[in-house]
Amino acid sequence: MPARARYGVDAPPVLVGLASAAVFLIAATVVTAVLAGWVAILPGLLALYFVASASLYLHTTKRGKFAVWREILDGLALRGDERALDLGCGRGAVLIAVARRLPAGQATGVDLWRSVDQSGNSPAVTEANATAEGVRVSLDTADMTALPYPDESFDLVVSSMAIHNIHPAAGRLTAVDEALRVLRPGGRLVIADISATKAYASHLDALGLSATTRPLGWRMWWGGPWLPTALVTVVKP
Structure with missing residues (x-):
């Protein structure tokens, strides 16, 4: 099978930062939901924000550009x-x-x-x-x-x-x-x-x-x- 071109990721530290923030906030949402119920809404919304941001960044660097x-x-x-x-x-x-x-x-x-x-x-x-x-x-x-x-x-x-x-x-x-x-x-x-x-x-x-x-x-x-x-x-x- 012929080799495929691989173009990597632009500015990988940025993507790592976005993804890490998303993972941290997802974990914080789960913990907060267990301990404080509805208070988990805030970290949950922040988690969604960083998940969406990381996903869009990945799409841009892998397909969009x-x-x-x-x-x-x-x-x-x-x-x-x-x-x-x-x-x-x-x-x-x-x-x-x-x-x-x-x-x-x-x-x-x-x-x-x-x-x-x-x-x-x-x-x-x-x-x-x-x-x-x-x-x-x-x-x-x-x-x-x-x-x-x-x-x-x-x-x-x-x-x-x-x-x-x-x-x-x-x-x-x-x-x-x-x-x-x-x-x-x-x-x-x-x-x-x-x-x-x-x-x-x-x-x-x-x-x-x-x-x-x-x-x-x-x-x-x-x-x-x-x-x-x-x-x-x-x-x-």
């Missing part, structure tokens, strides 16, 4: 011969989806391969996933704020849930600048991220570019509507 990115990439109407770069590619969920659409092109992914950002994150795992999915990709270990590529090297630069991990915040805008630097004129920058997307769009607008931002809906809610994902896109003049 794949469906959303499929629609995003289909909407780009790629020719198939582009050179594309994925910033913070992780285990290859978006990188491999891009590579499928580039039969005559090239898809390159960069990452620092930190397991806190994605479980089991490593170039070997990403390469194995690409092989299992029947595509070829290039992988580099690199910092998004100092990309090891010449100016105007790529027709498309994408990033999914990665740039917000850069600290301090000024480094995130440096990563956006680097993405623009390696992008060819007429090329597209497509970033899906959480809280920092307004800052990316404002930065792009300040550079004289016309960035568009839109929410990506419940399938990319990370635990609930209080942590949604938005998409920022721009075409380099």
Whole structure:
């Protein structure tokens, strides 16, 4: 039987925290129900909240983001011969989806391969996933704020849930600048991220570019509507 691609879990400590809180509160509900009856309503409601939040987070990381990115990439109407770069590619969920659409092109992914950002994150795992999915990709270990590529090297630069991990915040805008630097004129920058997307769009607008931002809906809610994902896109003049 051929190997199956395995994409892990985004930010596993967050999911562990949500699941642990749910388990603790379920236990507290049972104990409180035995000792104090109706008082168990409060921990019970909190338990339901954390169960729902953990379930939604798991759906987003295992299914939702794949469906959303499929629609995003289909909407780009790629020719198939582009050179594309994925910033913070992780285990290859978006990188491999891009590579499928580039039969005559090239898809390159960069990452620092930190397991806190994605479980089991490593170039070997990403390469194995690409092989299992029947595509070829290039992988580099690199910092998004100092990309090891010449100016105007790529027709498309994408990033999914990665740039917000850069600290301090000024480094995130440096990563956006680097993405623009390696992008060819007429090329597209497509970033899906959480809280920092307004800052990316404002930065792009300040550079004289016309960035568009839109929410990506419940399938990319990370635990609930209080942590949604938005998409920022721009075409380099």
